[in-house]
Amino acid sequence: MNVDVEVPPHIHGTATHLGAGVPYALRVLARQLAETPDMGHPSDLPGILTVTVEGDLFEDCPALSVGYLREPDRVQIRYVTPISPSAPTAPTAPAQDADQSQERARATNPADDALVVRQIVDAWNRVTHWLQHNAPRSLEALRAGASPAAIATLGAQLGLQLPVELRTLWSLTAGDDGVNGAGCLPGNQALMPLEEVADFHRSRMDAQAWQNTLNAQRPAEDRFVGWRSAWVPVVSHGATDHTSGLYLDTATGYLGRWSRYREGPDEELDTLVTYLEDAADMLEAPALAVRDTPGLVDGALVWGSGLGPEQEGRWRPLTG
Template sequence: MGTPQGEPSLYTVEIDGDTFEDCPALRVHYAYGPPLLGEGRVEIRGITVTQPPATGDDDQDQAPDRGLDEVAVRQVTAAWRRIEAWLREHAPASYGSLKAGASVEEIAALEAALGLRIPADLKALWSLHAGVRDVRGAGFLLDNRALMDLDAVVAFYRMQMMFQQRSRSDEDPTWRPSWIPFCSYGVDDRSSGLYLDSTTGELGYFSRYAEHWAEYASLTVYLEEFADALEAPVLVTGARPGLAGGALVWGPPNYPDPDHPWVEYTG
């Protein structure tokens, strides 16, 4: 499809009037043209695997495609490294909140506790950092959310599944078994956040009021938008990155901290 530029998962291709068509089994997410790219150029930012329709009542879950998993791992790792490098340089308080990565054994134990296979992209994220400590600056993800640790993931998932079983509503479920929460409003505040749908790869929003909707096409898209906002803040249209006492805060904040005034980061 093109010539590799840097990371093996990132390609730049010339557009010569030919139709750009996605493979039927994949959903390709790409950026096109100015201001970040040259005229007539496109960068593939992420690839989401679409689920084929069932062919029978007895179909079982298909085995993951190892090649696609490797692509997802590379993409998530590359995007997160960009974020981490920015935090290290500009927001030491937020960088210092990061916990160590989870081991293979810890992630396997999480899969057993949830009773489902964790997608490769989410495994990659947690293997880099399995949550944050409850310190100032920990809520540095987009919209000032915090990365959940594995114990919090299990506890919240089980609670949501219990609520779903009690409601017995299949038409408008409060929670689906395939939804894996990974970030929340605060380190100890689960009133809202994001989950990854292990069936579709999409990221969705949840709240305490049983609200839920799709927000991002994949974890890769989410992390790359995050990294792009830090590296090119002039292009941000929503909440803007800023610094407050060495922490990354998306703002302007609704409730400014007088001890740590917010200063917009402009690059």
């Protein structure tokens, strides 16, 4: 017996953006899933199966990775991302002893992880759906999702077990190149590309190693900690401005703020889920936004708190 296959509206929008032949390829896949809902393979994301669509079979369609949720009586497609032509092979992560693993990674529960996957996917799809219909230039600045191998490589470079929320987000987009230096997140902040995440983490760890040398000669109350190994930089002040931003503390699951101006990091008390959900809420209901005001400049999303003098005359705040 066939099952129902649900393709949410934002997935249709994403498919159209990826190529003229992608919507047709998605319809073909939906028919196949209706007949064979278990054709996918387990992904790195709990509860999500993935299937590959060969781009050579369809005109104007790249190779695709399609993730879907399999339920007893239905299938729901959760994301569609193009596959990079040459995905790197993930190296084997260095061995960690039990104490290191406990310190570096939060304990996970499969059911909790599956919920986080759904929340991240839903929140990010709300953001990109809004961009598609209101700020296409900002949507075009978002990079395609990273492959599981690329994400695993980054985890190995950082020496961390990456939490499911980061792996999920990066599978949807591998960073934001911005429009005129502005990212699409509140404050015109931008998701950092994966290669910049690794480089920035390394530079901050080097700087902290020097601070640790100085801390050894300081009284306890004067010691400065500007970075910890468990912190993963996620969002920067702008697409090309890394003077400040947000990191995810992989030990606690909360976001924190860093600054190169030697202020101590501040706890945001936001998780990545609540941060993205809040951004989506502000875009969909700007009249209720309290943290920032979204607006448009020449087809790009520009948040009021990061508005430059040269943009003031062209900025249209959203009030709906």
